[in-house]
Amino acid sequence: MIRIAIQGIRGSYSEQAAAAMLPGGELLECPDFTSAFSALDDGRADLAVLPIRNLIVGDITPVQTAMSTGRYRIHETRQQDIDHVLVGHAGAVIGDVNVVSSHPEALKQCGIYLSRNVGWEIENGTDTASCIRDVAECGDKRAAAIGSRRAAEIYGGVVLATDIADQPGNWTEFVLIGK
Numbered sequence: 001m002i003r004i005a006i007q008g009i010r011g012s013y014s015e016q017a018a019a020a021m022l023p024g025g026e027l028l029e030c031p032d033f034t035s036a037f038s039a040l041d042d043g044r045a046d047l048a049v050l051p052i053r054n055l056i057v058g059d060i061t062p063v064q065t066a067m068s069t070g071r072y073r074i075h076e077t078r079q080q081d082i083d084h085v086l087v088g089h090a091g092a093v094i095g096d097v098n099v100v101s102s103h104p105e106a107l108k109q110c111g112i113y114l115s116r117n118v119g120w121e122i123e124n125g126t127d128t129a130s131c132i133r134d135v136a137e138c139g140d141k142r143a144a145a146i147g148s149r150r151a152a153e154i155y156g157g158v159v160l161a162t163d164i165a166d167q168p169g170n171w172t173e174f175v176l177i178g179k
Helices: 013-021 033-041 061-067 104-109 111-116 128-138 149-155
Strands: 003-007 026-030 047-054 073-081 085-088 099-102 121-124 143-147 158-161 171-178
Touching: 003 013, 003 033, 013 026, 013 047, 013 073, 013 171, 026 033, 033 047, 033 061, 047 061, 047 104, 061 171, 085 128, 085 149, 099 104, 099 128, 104 111, 104 121, 104 143, 128 143, 128 149, 149 158
Parallel strands: 003 026, 003 047, 099 121, 099 143
Antiparallel strands: 047 171, 073 171, 085 143, 085 158
16 A cells, blocks of 8 residues: 655645545655655655645745755646635634634635734644644634634534635645655
8 A cells, every 4th residue: 555645634635635646545644744755755655745836825835845855756736625714612603712723824825814803813733634623622612723624524623714715716736746
């Protein structure tokens, strides 16, 4: 079975892209981009699926930088729709929220929405899905996270707001890479 490194966990956009590119592959969940590249380098993963470019924020710098070394080869690209939602703990309503977390790139993609909610504390997280998982499990109605509707369903969060990206039709280009 092919081992595929992704940045994030089940429910992340990288997991969705990996499932579309290599159905049935064994996923290796990595907390950050560096860990995913390390998994390729040390042989724990055969391939990696990582985001390289987004409609709203442009290049995903850490991935572009690693790719520029010439050590990795792109096997396939896939443009994935990105439909960010705001997710809270079960029973929460949007008026309860005062802390929002997500991966830094997702937070940038929702900057306009976040700026309209003055007083919200914004926290960088490791990935969209783990932030949603943490919010769903924490029991704090003041906490919310940005990520996919699928992650909310997997981890038991409640969708508090939809269509929160700065631009409709948001997408991210993912690459399937190897050494």
